[in-house]
Every structure is written in C-alpha cells, then in structure tokens.
Amino acid sequence: MDEIAGEVGVRPSLLWLFFTDYPLFKRVLWGPVTAYQYRLMGPGKWEGARGAIFTQFDRMLQPxxxxKLEPEEASVxxxxxKLSxxxxxxxxxxxxxxxxxxxAIPTLLSNLRPQKV
Known part of the structure; x- marks a missing residue:
C-alpha cells in the first residue's frame, strides 16, 4: 500500500511528522496501518484524520x-x-x-506444642 500511496502522493512523511507532530508520528509508526494515515497529506487530505487515528481503538472497542459492568459483591x-x-x-x-x-503428619502434630507467654 505504501508504494501505491507514494505514487499517488498521499504517503505520510514520517520525518515531517516527527518534527511537527510527535504523538501522531508515534501512532503512525508503531500503531496499526489504517486508511486514515493516507488522508493526513496530499490529495484528499482530511482534517479529521488525526483525530480518527487517535480514537481508532475507542471505536473498535465500543461495539x-x-x-455496563458494575463491581459486584461476592455472594454467600x-x-x-470457594471455601469448599x-x-x-x-x-x-x-x-x-x-x-x-x-x-510425616503425626510427627508434625506431635511437635506442635502450645507456646507459653
């Protein structure tokens, strides 16, 4: 995909991201490859691409x-x-x-003596 994106001119420049937006650079470099990365610059640039990259995990986990999980008390x-x-x-x-x-057990039990205080 990077080769095609490079030919079209939408491949994100990691060097440019490193100096201008370091948190976004980290997400693009070490995060999953998504289509939003190719909307950061070039033709078809989208202003919401940065926000979409930062919230992609939230949208993935929402479904x-x-x-709603609430802390439950342990029932009797x-x-x-658990005791049994x-x-x-x-x-x-x-x-x-x-x-x-x-x-072994009788020996251990015979060695147990009440301690005097």
Missing amino acids: LKTR AGRLI LTVMAGGAAVYYIHLRHPT
Whole structure:
C-alpha cells in the first residue's frame, strides 16, 4: 500500500511528522496501518484524520461493550463454593502427603506444642 500511496502522493512523511507532530508520528509508526494515515497529506487530505487515528481503538472497542459492568459483591454461595474448594484442595494435599510419608503428619502434630507467654 505504501508504494501505491507514494505514487499517488498521499504517503505520510514520517520525518515531517516527527518534527511537527510527535504523538501522531508515534501512532503512525508503531500503531496499526489504517486508511486514515493516507488522508493526513496530499490529495484528499482530511482534517479529521488525526483525530480518527487517535480514537481508532475507542471505536473498535465500543461495539464489544454490550453491557455496563458494575463491581459486584461476592455472594454467600460464591464464598461457600470457594471455601469448599479450598478445604477439598487442602484435604487432597494432606492425603497425598500421608500416602507418600505415613509418619510425616503425626510427627508434625506431635511437635506442635502450645507456646507459653
């Protein structure tokens, strides 16, 4: 596309953009290639091309926002499910340790003594 744009005279000059409009230079150089870039200069120049380049991601994401997301409080059922999964994972870990080393858990429990203050 750059070759055709160069022949027509609408290819954006990155050197000119670097010295005159550095934020736009960064968007053109490192951003996605869009048709708006070829409307910055030359025949068919459009004054709204700069704004369109800076807002292209907003326009892309807008259709994907189908509902308004609000922060939700965790429900009691959700908390109980998380608690039960945590207890099950802990139980599975203890069972696995007990199968591999049958004396490990009783040894650890016998070493636990109340501390005196």
